[in-house]
Amino acid sequence: MRSLLLRIGGVLLAGLGLVALSRALSTDPNAFPSQDPATPLSPCPGSPNCLRATRTYDLGTEDLLARARAALGEMNPAELHERDFRLDAVFQAFIFKDDVALEIEPQGGGSALHIRSASRVGRSDFGVNERRVRRFFEALEGNL
Numbered sequence: 001m002r003s004l005l006l007r008i009g010g011v012l013l014a015g016l017g018l019v020a021l022s023r024a025l026s027t028d029p030n031a032f033p034s035q036d037p038a039t040p041l042s043p044c045p046g047s048p049n050c051l052r053a054t055r056t057y058d059l060g061t062e063d064l065l066a067r068a069r070a071a072l073g074e075m076n077p078a079e080l081h082e083r084d085f086r087l088d089a090v091f092q093a094f095i096f097k098d099d100v101a102l103e104i105e106p107q108g109g110g111s112a113l114h115i116r117s118a119s120r121v122g123r124s125d126f127g128v129n130e131r132r133v134r135r136f137f138e139a140l141e142g143n144l
Contacts, residue, residue, distance in 0.1 A: 040103045041116040049125035050118035051133050057144070058110040061085055065104050068113060071139035072102065075132070091132065096121065098129060100136075113140075 044050035057064055065085055072080065077089035077100070087102040100117045115136065117129040 039114040039116075040105065041101050041114050044116070044118065047123045049122055049129060050116070051129045052114070052116045053133055053137075054112055054114045055137070056107055056110055056112050059144075061104050061106055061111045064111045064113060067143040068102055068104065068140060070143055071136055072100070074139050075135060093128075098125070098132070100132065 039052060039054055041052060044052055059067070065087075069080075069082065069087060072087055072089055075089075075091070078092040078097075079088075079090040081088045085104040087100075089100040089102075091098045091100065097120050098117060099120065100115065103114045104111050105114075106112075115133055117132050119125045119129065
């Protein structure tokens with residue numbers, strides 16, 4: 001009986017540890033402050049497993065789309081689809097899938113790039129979407 005209670009206690013303690021770790025590693029909502037309501041991408045829900053950002057570039061939409069496609073392709077998505085000035089990608093880790101949407105539109109003499117990265121399930125993503133958006137912008141800026 002004591003062994004069973006110790007196992008149950010261990011499982012509960014491990015679960016609490018995972019919850020604490022999840023909170024510590026979840027997306028920093030201030031890392032990408034742009035939650036521009038004018039973006040054509042759908043808003044993020046109230047959970048921290050989604051991130052939206054917008055950046056502007058002094059490039060035409062066609063040029064920026066080609067560079068964004070290359071940067072996203074470097075990240076090895078499980079799926080990548082393109083229509084008009086939008087890219088949709090699916091990233092998979094084990095059984096978990098995350099969706100990334102990019103939309104490019106003309107803005108002034110350049111273009112605006114909107115990105116949304118979101119987990120399909122759960123509340124916390126251990127910061128995965130934030131890191132993915134950072135990696136995308138790093139890859140994109142490496143292609144500029």
